[in-house]
Amino acid sequence: MDKVEKNQKWKYKGHNLNSFKEDDEEFKKLAKVIDNANKDDLKETFDKAIQTTYEQYKKYLYGHNLFLFSDLQQHIKDSVNCLIIGAYIPSVTNTNLLLERALKLTLIQCEVGSVINYDDEEIIKKYLQADRQYAGKSMEKNIQKCIKYKILTTEEADEVSEHKLKFRDGFSHFTPLNILKGEQLLTNISLKDNPDFETTLKLPQYQSILVVNFAIHNAEKHLSYVLDIINHLQFKVLEGFSKNLKAKKKS
Numbered sequence: 001m002d003k004v005e006k007n008q009k010w011k012y013k014g015h016n017l018n019s020f021k022e023d024d025e026e027f028k029k030l031a032k033v034i035d036n037a038n039k040d041d042l043k044e045t046f047d048k049a050i051q052t053t054y055e056q057y058k059k060y061l062y063g064h065n066l067f068l069f070s071d072l073q074q075h076i077k078d079s080v081n082c083l084i085i086g087a088y089i090p091s092v093t094n095t096n097l098l099l100e101r102a103l104k105l106t107l108i109q110c111e112v113g114s115v116i117n118y119d120d121e122e123i124i125k126k127y128l129q130a131d132r133q134y135a136g137k138s139m140e141k142n143i144q145k146c147i148k149y150k151i152l153t154t155e156e157a158d159e160v161s162e163h164k165l166k167f168r169d170g171f172s173h174f175t176p177l178n179i180l181k182g183e184q185l186l187t188n189i190s191l192k193d194n195p196d197f198e199t200t201l202k203l204p205q206y207q208s209i210l211v212v213n214f215a216i217h218n219a220e221k222h223l224s225y226v227l228d229i230i231n232h233l234q235f236k237v238l239e240g241f242s243k244n245l246k247a248k249k250k251s
Contacts, residue, residue, distance in 0.1 A: 049084045057083045057220070064227050068115075068234045069105050072098055079223050088215035089171065092222055096168040099160075099226045103142045106233040107134045110149050113244045139164055151236045160229065167222055171215075176207040179214055 060080045066073055075098050082091035109115070111130040117123045134142060143160055146152040152160065170179035200206055 045085055049086075053084045053086070060223060060227065064231060066230070066234070068109065068237055069102055069230060072101060072105075072230065075101070076223075076227070083220055083223070088219040089212065091219040092167060092215050093171050095219075095223045095226050096172065098223075099164070099168065099229065100139050100142075102226075102230045102233055103139065103146065104134045104137075106151055106237055107142055107145055107149065109237045110151065110240050114241060139168060149240070151233065151240075163225065167218075171211075174211075176211055179211055180207070183214060 057080050060083075061077060064076070066076075075094060079091045079094045079098065082088070082094060108127065108130040111133065112123065112126045114123060116127055134145075137145075140161060143152065143157050143164070147154055147157050165178050166181065167179075169175060201210075
């Protein structure tokens with residue numbers, strides 16, 4: 001009996017459809033043309049970013065004081081930089097990281113009940129324990145936990161959950177149905193006059209185009225919304241610290 005052929009891991013990883021070889025002179029000429037075109041494209045993108053779009057988005061670099069969430073500063077900068085160069089989907093997905101991380105930082109600090117003190121081994125121990133508690137939790141579970149700690153009202157939590165479904169779940173899992181729900185179609189073609197086009201809109205290829213257009217029009221709004229939530233969360237943590245301090249003084 002023939003031996004069963006052993007499956008080869010990533011069998012086709014070294015294959016591609018390129019008919020050119022690197023030592024091919026025709027390939028070298030074509031590669032040079034492509035490289036020059038790519039460099040020109042990048043130069044145009046970054047020149048425009050510096051001269052025009054930087055001024056449009058720079059306010060997000062200065063408008064928020066991360067007095068409790070200082071480690072989010074680089075992520076904010078990354079989201080803004082993506083907007084500046086027109087990388088809207090990366091901006092959305094990085095901003096999702098901002099929101100999820102901010103919720104976890106909020107819960108960790110509320111769990112400990114005081115600002116971190118690097119000279120206090122007991123507080124450091126509590127922070128490490130709280131980090132293990134919330135780091136692996138889903139975003140929805142952490143949102144619901146925020147209600148328990150009175151960080152978010154039920155109404156606020158529902159709003160964040162709805163926003164999460166559209167922006168975080170929609171983009172992270174690429175679910176166009178979540179992203180485009182309630183949005184007007186970005187087309188001038190009447191579905192009434194072209195009933196067959198409604199089927200075309202459901203094709204993955206066309207959905208990808210619609211999602212890109214959605215990101216172009218909503219990436220900045222998404223960042224602004226998340227930054228407002230971050231401000232709110234920081235002050236809610238301070239409220240909790242203040243209550244704990246007053247309780248300790250009374251006792």
